[in-house]
Amino acid sequence: MLTHHSFPRAILHVDGDCFFASCEIAKNPALRGRAVVTGKERGIASSMSYEAKARGVTRAMKLSEIKRLCPDVIILPSDYETYSLYSKRMYEIVRRYTPDIEEYSIDECFADLTGMRRPNKMSYEQMAIKIKHELDTELGMTFSIGLSVNKVTAKIGSKWRKPSGLTIIPGHDLHLYLNRTLIGKIWGIGPQTSSYLNKLGVITALDFATKDPDWVKDKLSKPFQEIHQELNGRFVYPLVLGEKNDYASISKTRTFTPPSKDKSLVFSQLSKNIENACIKLRRHNLFAKEVAIFIKTQEFRYQALELKLSQAISIPQEILEAVREKFDSIFKVGTLYRATGVVLMNLIHSDTRTIDLFNRYELIDKVKKIYEAVDSLSARYGKHTIFLGSSFKAMNEPAHKNDRGDSSERRKNILKGESARKRLGIPYLGETH
DNA sequence: TCTGGGGTCCTAGGACCC
DNA sequence: TCTGGGGTCCTAGGACCC
Numbered sequence: 001m002l003t004h005h006s007f008p009r010a011i012l013h014v015d016g017d018c019f020f021a022s023c024e025i026a027k028n029p030a031l032r033g034r035a036v037v038t039g040k041e042r043g044i045a046s047s048m049s050y051e052a053k054a055r056g057v058t059r060a061m062k063l064s065e066i067k068r069l070c071p072d073v074i075i076l077p078s079d080y081e082t083y084s085l086y087s088k089r090m091y092e093i094v095r096r097y098t099p100d101i102e103e104y105s106i107d108e109c110f111a112d113l114t115g116m117r118r119p120n121k122m123s124y125e126q127m128a129i130k131i132k133h134e135l136d137t138e139l140g141m142t143f144s145i146g147l148s149v150n151k152v153t154a155k156i157g158s159k160w161r162k163p164s165g166l167t168i169i170p171g172h173d174l175h176l177y178l179n180r181t182l183i184g185k186i187w188g189i190g191p192q193t194s195s196y197l198n199k200l201g202v203i204t205a206l207d208f209a210t211k212d213p214d215w216v217k218d219k220l221s222k223p224f225q226e227i228h229q230e231l232n233g234r235f236v237y238p239l240v241l242g243e244k245n246d247y248a249s250i251s252k253t254r255t256f257t258p259p260s261k262d263k264s265l266v267f268s269q270l271s272k273n274i275e276n277a278c279i280k281l282r283r284h285n286l287f288a289k290e291v292a293i294f295i296k297t298q299e300f301r302y303q304a305l306e307l308k309l310s311q312a313i314s315i316p317q318e319i320l321e322a323v324r325e326k327f328d329s330i331f332k333v334g335t336l337y338r339a340t341g342v343v344l345m346n347l348i349h350s351d352t353r354t355i356d357l358f359n360r361y362e363l364i365d366k367v368k369k370i371y372e373a374v375d376s377l378s379a380r381y382g383k384h385t386i387f388l389g390s391s392f393k394a395m396n397e398p399a400h401k402n403d404r405g406d407s408s409e410r411r412k413n414i415l416k417g418e419s420a421r422k423r424l425g426i427p428y429l430g431e432t433h
Numbered sequence: 434t435c436t437g438g439g440g441t442c443c444t445a446g447g448a449c450c451c
Numbered sequence: 452t453c454t455g456g457g458g459t460c461c462t463a464g465g466a467c468c469c
Contacts, residue, residue: 104469105469108469191466193466249441252438252439253438255436
């Protein structure tokens with residue numbers, strides 16, 4: 001075993017440059033050279049081409065603001081099917097050089113190239129160069145790449161020069177890069193921790209890396225001790241190999257405009273979210289044993305409830321049944337609501353033979369047949385061809401449908417919001433802020 | 434950084450048990 | 452009604468990521 005004397009790894013991080021906008025341009029080359037922005041369906045920019053960035057367009061900027069800055073901008077709705085396709089092609093190109101790929105997100109992946117010099121008959125650097133070249137030319141967009149000794153430092157590399165950068169950071173040069181990187185820019189160090197560290201006199205990543213491990217242990221929790229290790233060149237975070245198909249939780253959240261006091265409308269919004277969450281659940285052959293729902297007021301306060309289901313389920317009716325009466329206990333008359341959401345937790349795979357599933361094979365079979373039909377109709381005619389009566393009111397509101405139309409009706413429903421940094425917490429029974 | 438949406442992991446502290 | 456300590460499991464909430 002090699003666990004005792006560790007050898008340097010060769011970890012690659014690949015990051016698509018303004019990925020969504022680049023996919024749109026790759027798909028439609030007539031857009032090349034233009035200011036392209038995606039996120040039309042939300043009313044705010046989610047990705048923009050460098051031409052748009054050069055004109056001052058930033059993430060989460062309102063479309064009206066963008067048009068003012070840049071009247072000839074092309075604004076497109078997000079097209080996740082296309083982005084996923086390009087994403088898969090990205091993984092496959094990297095996979096030519098190693099089977100050890102982590103499909104980290106739609107526009108990023110990690111690859112462990114360690115030990116592949118002999119089979120590939122080239123150095124790690126040559127592999128990085130070839131991978132980048134193949135990605136750029138075959139996909140028609142640019143990628144930024146980092147090559148280093150672990151995931152955290154490979155990420156520093158891919159961020160070092162953008163767009164279209166390739167940065168190699170050997171272990172013995174790490175300090176040169178860390179010295180020029182603010183601690184808050186390190187993967188896994190967020191605003192809380194970086195301002196805390198700043199107060200302790202830690203400004204750069206090198207300041208942090210050179211602290212004693214005992215000091216770090218004393219001041220911070222485990223994830224940060226691990227980051228500290230990686231910044232010192234150790235390999236701590238393994239790559240998560242293979243396709244992502246199991247989930248710890250599945251959630252669906254939607255903000256609707258305008259906010260409403262109408263109980264049946266709010267409930268139908270929730271119903272729609274539950275339906276969509278269940279579609280995803282079934283797509284992955286999963287069943288949920290726990291569900292949390294919440295409604296969010298105009299003042300961003302949450303009312304939530306959580307229930308454990310006696311049986312694992314994957315159809316919305318059962319969840320709705322369980323939720324319906326309880327909904328009344330959290331819904332406050334006269335309060336304006338702006339969003340609803342559902343989180344399905346405690347998920348189990350359908351081929352896991354558990355007692356409660358076993359007893360329900362008959363039902364599951366029946367429901368499965370119905371929903372197979374529903375899901376296939378939805379696939380053919382659009383996601384919302386068939387929906388529950390309880391979702392009806394929500395279906396009449398086109399605000400967030402991903403259609404490419406641009407009716408005035410759509411326009412008036414476009415979200416006025418900006419981006420949120422805060423993750424939605426799900427407080428247990430009652431309110432927080 | 435004033436409010437999208439979808440995830441993951443960790444930890445402190447309470448409940449409960451011996 | 453005071454006094455000890457240790458272990459495990461669970462949950463709410465925090466922090467972070469894309």
